[in-house]
Structure formats: C-alpha cells, structure tokens
Amino acid sequence: MSMNIIDSVVEDIVKSNLAVKAVIQDIYDCQGPMEALLELNKLGREKLSLLRSLIDKLEKYAKEFSDTDQCSVLLEDVANQRDQLTFTLASFRKANAETAQKIEKTNKDDLFRQTNEETQLRFRQNKDKTNVMKMSKNVTEKLFQISQSLAESESQNADSFDLLISSSNNITTINDELHFTNTAVTQSTKLLKKYDRRELTDKVLFGFVFIFFLACVFYVFQKRFF
16 A cells, blocks of 8 residues: 555545534534524534544555554554544534524523513503503593583673674674785786886887897998998
C-alpha cells in the first residue's frame, strides 16, 4: 500500500474533522427556528458519516501495509481517530440538545408574551365595553332629566310661543332683505368687473390705434423725404 494514498486519507480525515466542528459551532449559534436546527443536524450527521468511513478506510489500508512497524503506527493512529470521533459525536449531541432547549425556551417565552398581550387586549376591550355601557347609561339618565325639564317648562313656554313666531317672521323679513342686498352687491361686483374688462379693452384698442397712427406718420414721412 502506498504511503501517498494513506497520507491523502489522513488529510481527508483532518478536513472532515474541521467540517464537523464547524457544523457543531453553527448549531450552537443557531437561534431558531427548529427547522434550521434540523437542517444543521442533518448536515452534521452526513459529515460524521463521512468521517467514520474515512477512518474505516484508513484502518483497512493500515492492515494491508506490508511494514509491521508502520502498520502498528497506523493502527494506533486509527484508534486515536476513533476516540476523537467518539468525543466529536458526544459534542455534536450535546450541541443539538442545548440548542434545542434554547429554541424551545425562546418559543415558550414568545408564546407566553403573546398570550399576555392577548389577555391585556381582551382586558382593554372588556374595559372599553364597560366604559361604553356606563357612558350610555349616563347619557340615558341625562336625556331623561332633560325630558323632565322640557315637560316642566312646556307650560311656561306656551306664552312666549307667539312672541317667538313674531320674532321668526321678523328674522325671515330681515333675511330676505339681506338676501336682496347680497344679490345687489353681487350684481354690482359683476358690473364693476365688466367695466374693468371694458376699460382694459379700450386701453388695448387705443394702444393699437396709436401704434397704427405712428406707423402712418412714419410711412408718409418716408415717402416725402426719401
């Protein structure tokens, strides 16, 4: 068996060990949800399976090695790698268990907080309903008191009803006069605007006539002297 092949397998074992440790660190850093932890767990088990197969391959190559001393060294290395694999596997399981507990605690805290918020919301809603009922009761009582006051004052208001009618007629007359005055003011405003526009038109026409006059004078002057 060539040492180059064995060296290559040993190098692959080292890389695989580092990959498993990286996954274990990712598991510790995982904040959830639980699906993310399951994905990391699946990836870690794949890395561990690859590492185990590489160690088995190294053991197979070591037993096939012709040099007895070198074979013993390689088998000792295989034993160390298996011990390291056992330790890594234990670390992997511990990381999964602790992270799962952490995520579960976070989910419980979130659920508890959400339950408290819903309880507070229901309490506020019930409190609002109670306040509305109290307000409605108070309004009903006030309306009843007002109704009694109106009934008591109805006889007193009978004498002043005619006066109110007369006052209402006077107000209607004044309103009509104000409406007439407003109409007159509106028409006057329209006439003033119309006169202003006509004055502006006259000024424009005068300007055009003046310019035309100047043009005629210039034309006559040009014909006589040039």
